[in-house]
Amino acid sequence: ARMPGLQVRSSTLPEELGGIDFLLTDKTGTLTRNEMIFRKLHLGFAYLSPQNLTEVQAAVIHAAADRDASEASARAGGDDTPPPPHVFSAGAAPMVDSNGTGATPRAGKSTPASEAAFARAVYEAVLAIALCHNVSPVESSASSAADGFQGASPDELSLVMFAARCGVVLHERTPSRIVLHEPSGRLRCFQLLHEMPFSSELKRMGVLLRDMSSGAITFLVKGAESVMAERIAPSDWMEEEVGNLAREGLRTLVLAIRPLTEPQYETFSRAMAAAQLSRAGRAEATRAAFDILQEDMRLLCVTAVEDRLQANVRATLETLRDANVRTWMLTGDKLETAWVIAQNSSLVARRQRMYQVSVRPTAEPADAKKEARQALNGYPQGKFNAPCLVLDGAALSLCVTHHQRLFMEVACAAPAVLCCRCTPTQKAEIVRLIRQTMPGACTAAIGDGGNDVGMIQAAHVGIGIEGREGRQAALAADFSLKQFSHLGRLVLWHGRNCYLRSATLSQFVIHRGLIISVIQAVFSSLFYFAPVALYDGILVAGYATIFTYGPVFSLVLDEDVSESNALKFPELYRELQKRRYLSIKTFLIWTWKAVYQGCVIMLGGIILFEQRFVHVVGITFTALILTELIMVAVEVKRWHPLMLLAQVLTLLVYLACIVALSSPDFLGGSMAIFDIRFMLSVPFACRAAILTAASTVPIWFGKVCSHYCAPRVVSKLS
Numbered sequence: 045a046r047m048p049g050l051q052v053r054s055s056t057l058p059e060e061l062g063g064i065d066f067l068l069t070d071k072t073g074t075l076t077r078n079e080m081i082f083r084k085l086h087l088g089f090a091y092l093s094p095q096n097l098t099e100v101q102a103a104v105i106h107a108a109a110d111r112d113a114s115e116a117s118a119r120a121g122g123d124d125t126p127p128p129p130h131v132f133s134a135g136a137a138p139m140v141d142s143n144g145t146g147a148t149p150r151a152g153k154s155t156p157a158s159e160a161a162f163a164r165a166v167y168e169a170v171l172a173i174a175l176c177h178n179v180s181p182v183e184s185s186a187s188s189a190a191d192g193f194q195g196a197s198p199d200e201l202s203l204v205m206f207a208a209r210c211g212v213v214l215h216e217r218t219p220s221r222i223v224l225h226e227p228s229g230r231l232r233c234f235q236l237l238h239e240m241p242f243s244s245e246l247k248r249m250g251v252l253l254r255d256m257s258s259g260a261i262t263f264l265v266k267g268a269e270s271v272m273a274e275r276i277a278p279s280d281w282m283e284e285e286v287g288n289l290a291r292e293g294l295r296t297l298v299l300a301i302r303p304l305t306e307p308q309y310e311t312f313s314r315a316m317a318a319a320q321l322s323r324a325g326r327a328e329a330t331r332a333a334f335d336i337l338q339e340d341m342r343l344l345c346v347t348a349v350e351d352r353l354q355a356n357v358r359a360t361l362e363t364l365r366d367a368n369v370r371t372w373m374l375t376g377d378k379l380e381t382a383w384v385i386a387q388n389s390s391l392v393a394r395r396q397r398m399y400q401v402s403v404r405p406t407a408e409p410a411d412a413k414k415e416a417r418q419a420l421n422g423y424p425q426g427k428f429n430a431p432c433l434v435l436d437g438a439a440l441s442l443c444v445t446h447h448q449r450l451f452m453e454v455a456c457a458a459p460a461v462l463c464c465r466c467t468p469t470q471k472a473e474i475v476r477l478i479r480q481t482m483p484g485a486c487t488a489a490i491g492d493g494g495n496d497v498g499m500i501q502a503a504h505v506g507i508g509i510e511g512r513e514g515r516q517a518a519l520a521a522d523f524s525l526k527q528f529s530h531l532g533r534l535v536l537w538h539g540r541n542c543y544l545r546s547a548t549l550s551q552f553v554i555h556r557g558l559i560i561s562v563i564q565a566v567f568s569s570l571f572y573f574a575p576v577a578l579y580d581g582i583l584v585a586g587y588a589t590i591f592t593y594g595p596v597f598s599l600v601l602d603e604d605v606s607e608s609n610a611l612k613f614p615e616l617y618r619e620l621q622k623r624r625y626l627s628i629k630t631f632l633i634w635t636w637k638a639v640y641q642g643c644v645i646m647l648g649g650i651i652l653f654e655q656r657f658v659h660v661v662g663i664t665f666t667a668l669i670l671t672e673l674i675m676v677a678v679e680v681k682r683w684h685p686l687m688l689l690a691q692v693l694t695l696l697v698y699l700a701c702i703v704a705l706s707s708p709d710f711l712g713g714s715m716a717i718f719d720i721r722f723m724l725s726v727p728f729a730c731r732a733a734i735l736t737a738a739s740t741v742p743i744w745f746g747k748v749c750s751h752y753c754a755p756r757v758v759s760k761l762s
Contacts, residue, residue: 047525078492101211173206599680
């Protein structure tokens with residue numbers, strides 16, 4: 045109930061969950077809700093937001109009415125009348141003043157011409173938003189379009205819903221056409237000629253459209269500022285405004301346009317047809333065909349949406365930082381946006397500085413490598429309150445490709461790492477670099493989308509979140525959660541129990557099998573290594589099952605600290621990161637325990653046995669069972685009722701077996717295994733008690749001395 049929706053999808057032992065050193069996390073949908081809220085639309089000369097929605101709606105209505113009037117006059121004019129304007133010709137030239145700088149029509153005295161130009165620019169931007177996407181309406185009725193859309197991208201959903209509130213409503217979208225419902229009530233149809241699908245590598249998508257009323261052809265592209273800046277005409281405001289929006293923590297997208305003539309479209313169609321018919325390199329040929337269209341594009345607008353943090357993300361990341369789990373954020377967003385989210389979510393500590401590793405975009409490859417190396421060498425390692433290491437996409441690519449060792453040395457020394465403009469391939473590569481550079485470190489990766497699957501599968505522990513981007517990450521992970529805040533309890537509490545219980549249980553299973561083997565080996569050596577079995581087969585089978593199974597496996601219920609203290613004191617997790625509870629040292633210690641106890645039980649039984657061989661079997665086997673039960677009791681930190689029940693039931697079952705195996709009739713007429721009259725006598729009880737005490741008291745005494753000389757951290761809480 046405390047972690048609703050948690051599912052364990054791995055069949056392997058999850059002890060690695062108890063020693064995580066590095067946590068690599070996605071941002072969108074993992075730290076945030078992936079519920080996009082439209083905030084701003086920048087046209088280069090004016091900001092538009094939902095707060096002035098009435099003004100935007102009026103501008104859209106005004107521009108749409110002007111366009112309908114111009115088209116009507118064009119149709120009434122006959123063949124001698126000039127063709128109607130291009131679908132996006134309204135606002136094709138940005139509003140400028142006499143000095144060539146952008147001017148807002150609402151500043152000072154506005155003229156009818158400036159108001160009309162402003163309305164056309166707004167209408168053009170809203171129309172582009174309503175067309176360039178992969179969203180489909182759930183219902184054909186325009187009245188329900190405000191919340192009747194579905195799509196894979198929450199960003200696109202928020203933009204399409206904003207366009208609908210402005211009056212341009214998506215009415216229909218099929219693989220061949222897009223129909224919009226305009227404020228005048230008119231349905232406007234566009235033929236969808238080609239679509240450039242979005243990918244994490246391209247970081248953009250586009251649609252090639254033909255206006256069914258005018259026949260004009262337009263190519264619209266929407267994508268990240270880093271890739272769009274190379275494909276649009278130089279802009280004196282895009283980079284600055286995108287940076288300003290990103291510093292507010294908003295996710296930005298750039299929309300650009302290119303009108304096409306019929307000859308240009310025919311050239312593209314031939315190139316696309318040839319690319320689709322090619323057998324080898326079809327994807328590269330298709331990308332090259334679309335590159336023909338992405339030249340000298342005109343910037344339309346910049347959109348900004350807000351993605352709010354999930355509940356309790358700040359507390360969870362602070363808790364993990366106190367537990368010495370170093371968190372790296374790997375995101376495809378812009379650096380400024382990622383830094384704001386990192387600060388708001390407490391991924392970086394309060395007043396922690398940022399150390400950015402970047403290279404000049406215009407630098408030559410050799411100079412770029414040198415700049416990246418110099419930036420990495422300049423990181424202040426080992427200083428108190430070291431800064432957060434931040435890398436952009438270009439610097440990260442150089443570091444991962446050419447400076448792997450230096451990059452990992454600096455990154456692993458940083459308290460937090462922030463990698464921006466990451467591709468899915470780079471995310472997985474970073475996880476593999478950590479595992480190669482630090483073989484002893486345990487990595488965990490958490491994400492919510494298909495682009496996080498590679499990172500999740502490359503880590504020791506993969507954690508997926510079932511979010512708005514589907515269940516690909518959740519199905520590919522070892523654990524799936526509903527929200528990020530559940531990660532604290534999963535790691536600090538369940539991870540602790542998984543590691544400690546797996547360590548204790550695995551070593552007890554080794555001890556249980558080794559001690560009876562040592563007893564048999566000592567017995568054979570005393571009789572010149574004769575191939576004679578000390579215990580009957582039924583005793584060996586009972587020892588491996590009903591006599592020890594319950595007490596040993598009840599250790600999975602043991603807890604060394606309460607759940608509240610494990611979550612209240614995350615510093616306790618640091619002790620587990622040293623991995624001292626399941627190591628070569630602990631294996632040798634438990635091996636020594638088994639050898640010592642096996643020798644004591646067998647040699648003591650030989651010395652103390654009576655005249656018959658059956659007596660030594662009864663004495664040693666009883667001492668063996670009691671030793672195992674006492675060893676379980678010694679290792680228990682907190683008794684659970686089922687543990688006590690397992691101990692009592694095991695003793696009762698063993699007593700019943702003594703009675704049963706003392707009768708030859710029970711074994712089908714063969715010789716009895718136990719002598720019940722001897723086992724009910726005082727000498728037998730004394731001898732069994734002496735052997736049990738000799739095998740367990742020294743080990744218990746050593747454990748007590750170790751506890752007082754080197755107490756565990758959790759002992760301070762008791």
